[in-house]
Amino acid sequence: MKSSRRRFLQIAGISALGLGAKPVLDAFAKEDLGDKPEVQILQSDKALKAKQWAMVIDTRKLESTEALDPIINACHKIHNVPTKLEDKRHEVKWIWEEGYHHAFPGKANRFLDEKVERTPFLVLCNHCENPPCCRACPTGATFKRESDGIVLMDFHRCIGCRFCMAACPFGSRSFNFRDPRPFIEVTNKEFPTRMKGVVEKCNFCAERLAVGKMPACVEASNGAIAFGDLYDPESEVRKLLKTNYTIRRKQGLGTEPSVYYIV
Amino acid sequence: MNDKKIIIAGLIIFIAIILFPFWYGLLKAAPAPELKLTDKAKAAKECVRPTEYMKTDHMQLLDEWRHSVVRNAKRVYVNNSGKEFNMSLSNTCLDCHSNKADFCDKCHNYASVDPYCWDCHIDNPKEIK
Numbered sequence: 001m002k003s004s005r006r007r008f009l010q011i012a013g014i015s016a017l018g019l020g021a022k023p024v025l026d027a028f029a030k031e032d033l034g035d036k037p038e039v040q041i042l043q044s045d046k047a048l049k050a051k052q053w054a055m056v057i058d059t060r061k062l063e064s065t066e067a068l069d070p071i072i073n074a075c076h077k078i079h080n081v082p083t084k085l086e087d088k089r090h091e092v093k094w095i096w097e098e099g100y101h102h103a104f105p106g107k108a109n110r111f112l113d114e115k116v117e118r119t120p121f122l123v124l125c126n127h128c129e130n131p132p133c134c135r136a137c138p139t140g141a142t143f144k145r146e147s148d149g150i151v152l153m154d155f156h157r158c159i160g161c162r163f164c165m166a167a168c169p170f171g172s173r174s175f176n177f178r179d180p181r182p183f184i185e186v187t188n189k190e191f192p193t194r195m196k197g198v199v200e201k202c203n204f205c206a207e208r209l210a211v212g213k214m215p216a217c218v219e220a221s222n223g224a225i226a227f228g229d230l231y232d233p234e235s236e237v238r239k240l241l242k243t244n245y246t247i248r249r250k251q252g253l254g255t256e257p258s259v260y261y262i263v
Numbered sequence: 264m265n266d267k268k269i270i271i272a273g274l275i276i277f278i279a280i281i282l283f284p285f286w287y288g289l290l291k292a293a294p295a296p297e298l299k300l301t302d303k304a305k306a307a308k309e310c311v312r313p314t315e316y317m318k319t320d321h322m323q324l325l326d327e328w329r330h331s332v333v334r335n336a337k338r339v340y341v342n343n344s345g346k347e348f349n350m351s352l353s354n355t356c357l358d359c360h361s362n363k364a365d366f367c368d369k370c371h372n373y374a375s376v377d378p379y380c381w382d383c384h385i386d387n388p389k390e391i392k
Contacts, residue, residue, distance in 0.1 A: 038343050040341040041331050042337060042340075044338060148336065152334075154334070187385065192353055210336060
Protein backbone atom coordinates (compact mmCIF):
# COMPACT_ATOMS: atom_id res chain seq x y z
CA MET A 1 0.00 0.00 0.00
CA LYS A 2 1.23 3.38 -0.89
CA SER A 3 1.68 5.47 2.16
CA SER A 4 0.20 8.84 1.87
CA ARG A 5 -0.27 11.79 4.15
CA ARG A 6 -3.96 10.98 4.44
CA ARG A 7 -3.29 7.34 5.33
CA PHE A 8 -0.75 8.33 8.01
CA LEU A 9 -3.21 10.70 9.67
CA GLN A 10 -5.92 8.04 9.69
CA ILE A 11 -3.71 5.50 11.46
CA ALA A 12 -2.44 8.11 13.92
CA GLY A 13 -6.01 9.08 14.76
CA ILE A 14 -7.18 5.54 15.41
CA SER A 15 -4.09 4.80 17.54
CA ALA A 16 -4.72 7.89 19.66
CA LEU A 17 -8.29 6.77 20.18
CA GLY A 18 -7.15 3.31 21.22
CA LEU A 19 -4.60 4.66 23.69
CA GLY A 20 -7.15 7.00 25.16
CA ALA A 21 -9.72 4.26 25.60
CA LYS A 22 -7.39 1.90 27.44
CA PRO A 23 -7.46 3.57 30.87
CA VAL A 24 -11.26 3.78 30.67
CA LEU A 25 -11.54 0.09 29.86
CA ASP A 26 -9.06 -0.71 32.63
CA ALA A 27 -11.15 1.15 35.12
CA PHE A 28 -14.25 -0.80 34.16
CA ALA A 29 -12.39 -4.08 34.28
CA LYS A 30 -11.04 -3.28 37.74
CA GLU A 31 -14.47 -2.54 39.09
CA ASP A 32 -15.71 -5.90 37.96
CA LEU A 33 -12.83 -7.99 39.22
CA GLY A 34 -11.01 -6.06 41.93
CA ASP A 35 -13.75 -6.05 44.52
CA LYS A 36 -14.87 -9.63 44.85
CA PRO A 37 -18.61 -9.73 44.44
CA GLU A 38 -19.16 -12.54 46.92
CA VAL A 39 -20.05 -10.26 49.78
CA GLN A 40 -23.61 -10.93 50.82
CA ILE A 41 -26.04 -9.19 53.10
CA LEU A 42 -28.66 -11.48 54.56
CA GLN A 43 -31.41 -11.63 57.11
CA SER A 44 -30.86 -13.92 60.06
CA ASP A 45 -32.74 -17.23 60.00
CA LYS A 46 -33.92 -16.55 63.51
CA ALA A 47 -35.55 -13.23 62.61
CA LEU A 48 -39.28 -12.98 63.25
CA LYS A 49 -41.19 -11.83 60.21
CA ALA A 50 -44.57 -10.27 59.66
CA LYS A 51 -46.39 -8.15 57.15
CA GLN A 52 -47.51 -5.72 59.81
CA TRP A 53 -46.56 -6.18 63.43
CA ALA A 54 -49.37 -5.44 65.84
CA MET A 55 -49.93 -5.48 69.56
CA VAL A 56 -52.93 -6.30 71.72
CA ILE A 57 -52.81 -4.97 75.26
CA ASP A 58 -55.14 -6.67 77.69
CA THR A 59 -55.88 -3.88 80.16
CA ARG A 60 -57.87 -6.29 82.33
CA LYS A 61 -54.60 -7.89 83.33
CA LEU A 62 -52.82 -4.57 83.90
CA GLU A 63 -54.96 -2.75 86.40
CA SER A 64 -52.49 -0.76 88.45
CA THR A 65 -49.42 1.38 88.06
CA GLU A 66 -47.46 -1.34 89.85
CA ALA A 67 -48.31 -3.74 87.06
CA LEU A 68 -47.18 -1.30 84.37
CA ASP A 69 -43.91 -0.16 85.93
CA PRO A 70 -41.87 -3.31 85.24
CA ILE A 71 -42.97 -3.21 81.61
CA ILE A 72 -42.04 0.44 81.19
CA ASN A 73 -38.73 -0.07 82.97
CA ALA A 74 -37.83 -3.09 80.87
CA CYS A 75 -38.22 -1.04 77.70
CA HIS A 76 -36.47 2.07 78.93
CA LYS A 77 -33.59 0.09 80.34
CA ILE A 78 -32.64 -1.82 77.23
CA HIS A 79 -33.09 1.17 74.94
CA ASN A 80 -31.05 3.61 77.01
CA VAL A 81 -33.96 5.98 77.47
CA PRO A 82 -32.92 8.87 79.73
CA THR A 83 -35.29 8.52 82.68
CA LYS A 84 -33.49 10.78 85.13
CA LEU A 85 -34.49 14.02 83.41
CA GLU A 86 -36.29 16.05 86.06
CA ASP A 87 -37.73 18.78 83.88
CA LYS A 88 -41.05 17.44 82.59
CA ARG A 89 -40.69 19.41 79.37
CA HIS A 90 -37.49 17.51 78.54
CA GLU A 91 -39.00 14.12 79.28
CA VAL A 92 -38.16 11.28 76.89
CA LYS A 93 -40.45 8.27 76.82
CA TRP A 94 -41.04 5.27 74.59
CA ILE A 95 -43.84 3.62 76.54
CA TRP A 96 -45.74 5.21 79.39
CA GLU A 97 -49.01 5.22 81.29
CA GLU A 98 -51.96 7.43 80.53
CA GLY A 99 -55.49 7.80 81.91
CA TYR A 100 -58.46 6.77 79.81
CA HIS A 101 -59.51 10.38 79.15
CA HIS A 102 -56.17 11.21 77.61
CA ALA A 103 -55.57 7.93 75.85
CA PHE A 104 -59.02 7.73 74.27
CA PRO A 105 -60.40 11.26 74.17
CA GLY A 106 -63.00 10.46 71.52
CA LYS A 107 -64.38 7.58 73.49
CA ALA A 108 -64.55 9.16 76.93
CA ASN A 109 -68.07 9.68 78.15
CA ARG A 110 -68.80 12.29 80.78
CA PHE A 111 -69.69 9.58 83.27
CA LEU A 112 -67.49 6.52 83.04
CA ASP A 113 -67.53 3.41 85.11
CA GLU A 114 -65.07 3.63 87.95
CA LYS A 115 -62.93 0.76 86.82
CA VAL A 116 -62.08 2.32 83.48
CA GLU A 117 -61.68 5.69 85.13
CA ARG A 118 -59.04 4.27 87.44
CA THR A 119 -57.22 1.93 85.07
CA PRO A 120 -53.88 3.17 83.80
CA PHE A 121 -53.42 2.51 80.09
CA LEU A 122 -50.09 1.63 78.54
CA VAL A 123 -49.47 3.83 75.52
CA LEU A 124 -46.66 3.75 73.00
CA CYS A 125 -46.05 4.42 69.33
CA ASN A 126 -48.96 2.88 67.44
CA HIS A 127 -46.91 1.98 64.38
CA CYS A 128 -49.79 3.24 62.28
CA GLU A 129 -50.46 1.73 58.92
CA ASN A 130 -50.86 5.22 57.58
CA PRO A 131 -48.36 7.16 59.66
CA PRO A 132 -48.62 10.95 59.53
CA CYS A 133 -45.16 11.38 61.10
CA CYS A 134 -43.47 9.79 58.11
CA ARG A 135 -45.19 12.16 55.75
CA ALA A 136 -44.08 15.13 57.81
CA CYS A 137 -40.42 14.15 57.94
CA PRO A 138 -38.44 16.27 55.48
CA THR A 139 -35.33 14.07 55.47
CA GLY A 140 -36.82 10.59 55.37
CA ALA A 141 -35.32 9.91 58.78
CA THR A 142 -38.53 8.31 59.93
CA PHE A 143 -40.21 5.87 57.62
CA LYS A 144 -42.57 2.95 57.53
CA ARG A 145 -40.55 -0.17 56.88
CA GLU A 146 -42.03 -2.08 53.98
CA SER A 147 -40.86 -5.45 55.21
CA ASP A 148 -42.66 -5.50 58.56
CA GLY A 149 -44.69 -2.33 58.93
CA ILE A 150 -42.66 -0.88 61.78
CA VAL A 151 -42.46 2.90 61.87
CA LEU A 152 -38.76 3.33 62.40
CA MET A 153 -36.24 6.08 62.85
CA ASP A 154 -32.85 6.49 61.31
CA PHE A 155 -31.30 8.70 63.94
CA HIS A 156 -28.38 9.55 61.69
CA ARG A 157 -30.70 11.39 59.37
CA CYS A 158 -32.83 13.18 61.93
CA ILE A 159 -32.20 16.91 61.90
CA GLY A 160 -34.41 17.59 64.90
CA CYS A 161 -37.01 19.71 63.16
CA ARG A 162 -39.78 18.06 65.23
CA PHE A 163 -42.33 18.11 62.42
CA CYS A 164 -43.02 14.46 63.22
CA MET A 165 -43.82 15.35 66.81
CA ALA A 166 -46.35 17.87 65.62
CA ALA A 167 -47.79 15.38 63.15
CA CYS A 168 -48.16 12.49 65.57
CA PRO A 169 -51.63 12.59 67.16
CA PHE A 170 -50.54 10.30 69.98
CA GLY A 171 -47.60 12.22 71.42
CA SER A 172 -45.47 9.15 70.89
CA ARG A 173 -42.34 11.05 70.02
CA SER A 174 -39.89 12.75 72.32
CA PHE A 175 -37.18 15.24 71.54
CA ASN A 176 -33.75 15.23 73.10
CA PHE A 177 -33.45 18.78 74.30
CA ARG A 178 -30.30 17.82 76.18
CA ASP A 179 -27.54 15.30 75.75
CA PRO A 180 -29.31 12.21 77.11
CA ARG A 181 -26.23 10.32 78.27
CA PRO A 182 -25.91 11.72 81.79
CA PHE A 183 -29.57 10.96 82.43
CA ILE A 184 -29.53 7.27 81.62
CA GLU A 185 -29.77 5.18 84.76
CA VAL A 186 -28.06 1.99 83.60
CA THR A 187 -26.42 2.05 80.20
CA ASN A 188 -26.98 -0.92 77.95
CA LYS A 189 -23.83 -1.10 75.87
CA GLU A 190 -25.45 -3.16 73.17
CA PHE A 191 -27.87 -0.46 72.14
CA PRO A 192 -26.82 3.01 71.06
CA THR A 193 -27.91 6.08 72.95
CA ARG A 194 -29.19 9.15 71.17
CA MET A 195 -27.61 12.55 70.92
CA LYS A 196 -28.88 16.00 71.62
CA GLY A 197 -31.18 17.30 68.91
CA VAL A 198 -32.84 14.15 67.62
CA VAL A 199 -36.34 12.79 68.07
CA GLU A 200 -36.85 9.28 69.40
CA LYS A 201 -39.69 6.85 69.97
CA CYS A 202 -40.61 3.20 70.38
CA ASN A 203 -39.19 0.97 67.63
CA PHE A 204 -41.31 -2.12 68.37
CA CYS A 205 -37.97 -3.66 69.39
CA ALA A 206 -36.86 -4.09 65.79
CA GLU A 207 -33.41 -5.07 67.09
CA ARG A 208 -34.91 -7.91 69.15
CA LEU A 209 -37.25 -9.16 66.43
CA ALA A 210 -34.22 -9.43 64.17
CA VAL A 211 -32.70 -12.03 66.47
CA GLY A 212 -35.91 -13.90 67.15
CA LYS A 213 -36.89 -12.29 70.42
CA MET A 214 -40.25 -10.76 71.31
CA PRO A 215 -40.33 -7.09 72.25
CA ALA A 216 -39.15 -6.29 75.77
CA CYS A 217 -42.54 -5.03 76.94
CA VAL A 218 -44.27 -8.19 75.71
CA GLU A 219 -41.74 -10.32 77.54
CA ALA A 220 -42.11 -8.32 80.75
CA SER A 221 -45.91 -8.31 80.69
CA ASN A 222 -46.52 -11.93 81.78
CA GLY A 223 -48.92 -12.52 78.94
CA ALA A 224 -50.88 -9.29 79.23
CA ILE A 225 -49.51 -8.02 75.94
CA ALA A 226 -49.75 -10.09 72.77
CA PHE A 227 -47.65 -9.43 69.71
CA GLY A 228 -47.94 -10.82 66.21
CA ASP A 229 -48.69 -10.36 62.55
CA LEU A 230 -51.91 -8.47 61.89
CA TYR A 231 -52.27 -10.07 58.48
CA ASP A 232 -51.77 -13.64 59.58
CA PRO A 233 -55.20 -15.02 60.54
CA GLU A 234 -53.50 -17.63 62.71
CA SER A 235 -51.42 -15.20 64.74
CA GLU A 236 -51.95 -14.72 68.44
CA VAL A 237 -52.97 -11.15 67.84
CA ARG A 238 -55.67 -12.06 65.37
CA LYS A 239 -57.02 -14.77 67.64
CA LEU A 240 -57.40 -12.24 70.45
CA LEU A 241 -59.01 -9.72 68.13
CA LYS A 242 -61.48 -12.36 67.01
CA THR A 243 -62.61 -13.25 70.52
CA ASN A 244 -62.46 -9.91 72.32
CA TYR A 245 -63.91 -6.46 71.88
CA THR A 246 -60.98 -4.11 71.32
CA ILE A 247 -60.51 -0.38 70.90
CA ARG A 248 -57.78 1.70 69.33
CA ARG A 249 -56.62 5.23 70.03
CA LYS A 250 -58.12 8.05 67.96
CA GLN A 251 -59.27 5.68 65.29
CA GLY A 252 -61.31 8.40 63.62
CA LEU A 253 -58.17 10.10 62.37
CA GLY A 254 -57.59 7.30 59.90
CA THR A 255 -53.99 6.58 60.81
CA GLU A 256 -54.89 2.92 61.44
CA PRO A 257 -52.97 2.27 64.67
CA SER A 258 -51.58 -1.21 65.16
CA VAL A 259 -51.93 -1.24 68.94
CA TYR A 260 -55.25 -2.63 70.15
CA TYR A 261 -56.67 -2.51 73.67
CA ILE A 262 -58.96 -5.03 75.30
CA VAL A 263 -60.94 -3.04 77.83
CA MET B 264 15.91 48.10 35.34
CA ASN B 265 17.83 49.71 38.14
CA ASP B 266 15.91 47.85 40.83
CA LYS B 267 16.60 44.42 39.38
CA LYS B 268 18.35 43.16 42.50
CA ILE B 269 15.66 44.35 44.84
CA ILE B 270 12.91 42.91 42.69
CA ILE B 271 14.54 39.50 42.41
CA ALA B 272 15.31 39.37 46.12
CA GLY B 273 11.74 40.37 46.88
CA LEU B 274 10.40 37.71 44.54
CA ILE B 275 12.50 35.02 46.20
CA ILE B 276 11.28 36.03 49.65
CA PHE B 277 7.70 36.16 48.40
CA ILE B 278 7.87 32.68 46.87
CA ALA B 279 9.54 31.30 49.97
CA ILE B 280 6.73 32.63 52.14
CA ILE B 281 4.05 31.38 49.78
CA LEU B 282 5.57 27.91 49.77
CA PHE B 283 5.99 27.88 53.54
CA PRO B 284 3.58 25.00 54.17
CA PHE B 285 5.43 22.80 51.67
CA TRP B 286 9.01 23.26 52.84
CA TYR B 287 8.01 23.36 56.46
CA GLY B 288 6.21 20.06 56.08
CA LEU B 289 9.10 18.51 54.17
CA LEU B 290 11.45 18.93 57.08
CA LYS B 291 9.30 17.40 59.78
CA ALA B 292 6.19 15.75 58.45
CA ALA B 293 4.10 14.24 61.20
CA PRO B 294 4.72 10.50 61.16
CA ALA B 295 1.80 8.30 60.18
CA PRO B 296 0.06 7.06 63.30
CA GLU B 297 0.80 3.62 64.57
CA LEU B 298 -2.29 1.69 65.50
CA LYS B 299 -2.53 -0.48 68.55
CA LEU B 300 -4.74 -3.49 68.20
CA THR B 301 -6.47 -5.09 71.13
CA ASP B 302 -5.67 -8.73 71.89
CA LYS B 303 -9.06 -9.69 70.60
CA ALA B 304 -8.50 -7.91 67.29
CA LYS B 305 -5.04 -9.49 66.97
CA ALA B 306 -6.45 -12.94 67.58
CA ALA B 307 -9.06 -12.45 64.89
CA LYS B 308 -6.24 -11.72 62.39
CA GLU B 309 -8.54 -10.28 59.73
CA CYS B 310 -11.28 -7.75 60.03
CA VAL B 311 -14.64 -7.99 58.29
CA ARG B 312 -12.77 -7.21 55.07
CA PRO B 313 -9.03 -7.07 54.28
CA THR B 314 -7.11 -4.45 56.22
CA GLU B 315 -6.38 -2.34 53.16
CA TYR B 316 -10.05 -2.14 52.33
CA MET B 317 -10.96 -1.33 55.91
CA LYS B 318 -8.39 1.46 56.01
CA THR B 319 -9.78 3.21 52.98
CA ASP B 320 -13.44 2.21 52.92
CA HIS B 321 -14.62 1.55 56.47
CA MET B 322 -16.86 4.59 56.38
CA GLN B 323 -18.64 3.43 53.24
CA LEU B 324 -18.98 -0.01 54.75
CA LEU B 325 -20.54 1.41 57.90
CA ASP B 326 -22.88 3.52 55.84
CA GLU B 327 -24.01 0.47 53.89
CA TRP B 328 -24.47 -1.46 57.11
CA ARG B 329 -26.54 1.28 58.66
CA HIS B 330 -28.77 1.47 55.62
CA SER B 331 -29.23 -2.27 55.40
CA VAL B 332 -29.93 -2.77 59.09
CA VAL B 333 -32.29 0.13 59.61
CA ARG B 334 -34.09 0.21 56.29
CA ASN B 335 -34.03 -3.38 55.03
CA ALA B 336 -33.86 -5.31 58.32
CA LYS B 337 -30.92 -7.31 56.98
CA ARG B 338 -28.31 -7.65 59.67
CA VAL B 339 -26.04 -10.49 58.62
CA TYR B 340 -22.93 -9.71 56.61
CA VAL B 341 -21.16 -12.53 54.80
CA ASN B 342 -17.67 -11.49 53.68
CA ASN B 343 -15.55 -12.83 50.81
CA SER B 344 -14.30 -15.74 52.83
CA GLY B 345 -17.82 -16.75 53.81
CA LYS B 346 -17.61 -15.62 57.41
CA GLU B 347 -20.77 -14.17 58.96
CA PHE B 348 -20.90 -10.99 60.99
CA ASN B 349 -23.60 -9.19 62.89
CA MET B 350 -23.75 -5.80 61.19
CA SER B 351 -23.41 -3.61 64.25
CA LEU B 352 -20.96 -0.85 65.05
CA SER B 353 -21.65 -1.10 68.77
CA ASN B 354 -21.60 -4.87 69.03
CA THR B 355 -19.24 -6.04 66.32
CA CYS B 356 -16.74 -3.30 65.42
CA LEU B 357 -16.38 -1.74 68.84
CA ASP B 358 -16.34 -5.14 70.48
CA CYS B 359 -12.96 -5.98 68.91
CA HIS B 360 -11.74 -2.42 68.58
CA SER B 361 -12.53 -1.49 72.13
CA ASN B 362 -9.55 0.86 72.37
CA LYS B 363 -10.99 4.01 70.87
CA ALA B 364 -8.12 6.27 71.99
CA ASP B 365 -5.42 4.01 70.54
CA PHE B 366 -7.26 2.87 67.45
CA CYS B 367 -10.03 5.09 66.10
CA ASP B 368 -8.84 8.41 67.42
CA LYS B 369 -5.25 8.00 66.25
CA CYS B 370 -6.08 8.12 62.56
CA HIS B 371 -9.03 10.41 62.91
CA ASN B 372 -6.90 12.96 64.69
CA TYR B 373 -4.09 12.55 62.17
CA ALA B 374 -6.49 13.08 59.27
CA SER B 375 -8.27 15.82 61.19
CA VAL B 376 -11.69 14.28 60.87
CA ASP B 377 -14.20 14.31 63.66
CA PRO B 378 -16.85 11.64 63.06
CA TYR B 379 -19.74 11.69 65.52
CA CYS B 380 -20.18 7.92 65.81
CA TRP B 381 -19.55 7.96 69.54
CA ASP B 382 -22.17 10.56 70.28
CA CYS B 383 -24.59 7.65 70.18
CA HIS B 384 -22.65 4.41 69.84
CA ILE B 385 -21.03 3.48 73.09
CA ASP B 386 -17.39 2.63 72.89
CA ASN B 387 -16.45 -0.37 74.87
CA PRO B 388 -15.22 0.14 77.60
CA LYS B 389 -17.11 3.37 77.93
CA GLU B 390 -14.90 6.39 77.83
CA ILE B 391 -15.68 9.27 80.08
CA LYS B 392 -15.53 12.47 78.12
